[in-house]
Amino acid sequence: MSFALRSTRTGIFAALKSIQAQRRLVSIARVPRPQMMCTRPSTISLRRYSEATTTGTVIPEDVERLSVDEYHRTAELTLESMLQDLEELLDSREVPGADVEENSGILSLTLPVNGSYVINKQPPNKQLWLSSPISGPKRFDFTGGEWISLRDGLKLVDILEEEISSAIGQDFQFTRIDFS
Template identity: 35%
Template sequence: MSRAIVTKVARATLRSLQGTSRNTRITSTPFAAAALLPRATVPRFYSTAGPNGNMITPDKQPVQPKEEAAPTVVRAATELTDDEYHKLADQYMDRLVTHLEELQDEREDIDVEYSAGVLTVSFDDGIGTYVINKQPPNKQIWLSSPKSGPKRYDYVALGDGQNEKEGTAKGEWVYLRDNSTINQLFRDELQIDLSMPVGHYGEEEA
């Protein structure tokens, strides 16, 4: 039923009532008129909230609250004495040189040189040369990549307590800007897995 028809019916009803009972005062407001109409003509109001208080979208699907993102793990460099730094850095550099020299024996496109604490790894297929060296004043290991540029790695212990930072197996050299490690860089840029045990390539060829 249209709004105009509803209004006419309401006015006619009011005039009829006023004619039968002059002592009764009836207020001609929309709500009063609506109260006199049949139930089917009374407008209804609907809530936009779902059964659990969630809002309803136009397609009548409740909007679920967004889940909070997991907190980002923030790493910090481990405080090292000069002796601890040299021990950890030398252990890592020695293992890195051994691993890459072993890989050099299996591949003709790699040239590895280690002199005066500077390790260079060159690739003949146009990749370029990686340079890795200790940086004692900052207690870091520096790496220059032809693909991603220079990076400075700090030693980060994986456990709490001073005794747990001894040995490279319980810590990593980490680029603190993005929490990546030297091992990850070699894996991502060169597909070389430095986490494999020394001797892996020779055993693979046997």
């Protein structure tokens, strides 16, 4: 390799090291950024949600009108009432391995015969979601004073009462749920 080529390479490497050293000293946080000004409303604020479910059925007006505060009040009342009824059931019937608990809007029920149920709040959709080892996942909207699946018309309470009754071998009904 010629002397000129070696000195050029050496010069390039020295320049690169110098640039890298300088880059470490520059803070991106100190670089001024231009302020963005929106001249028109965001598309998010203009968004219109669908008036139909995924099956094409029309969403009831009371579902659309349900305020966020009313949703939270109703959902929390539902979960708390279910928790109390299920705790009473499990206390009165010694079901080995059965457990129920509620934490931060999530109600978990374990029945050894069926498996684990999870009922949780979905505030963005104003829904309660059920994950059942028997009937699978379902979403419920509060309409007509009850949590109903707009997909198939089934009621949350009816599904749970039927599956829990089957698991424990006796009739079970939620008694504390009242939205009036």
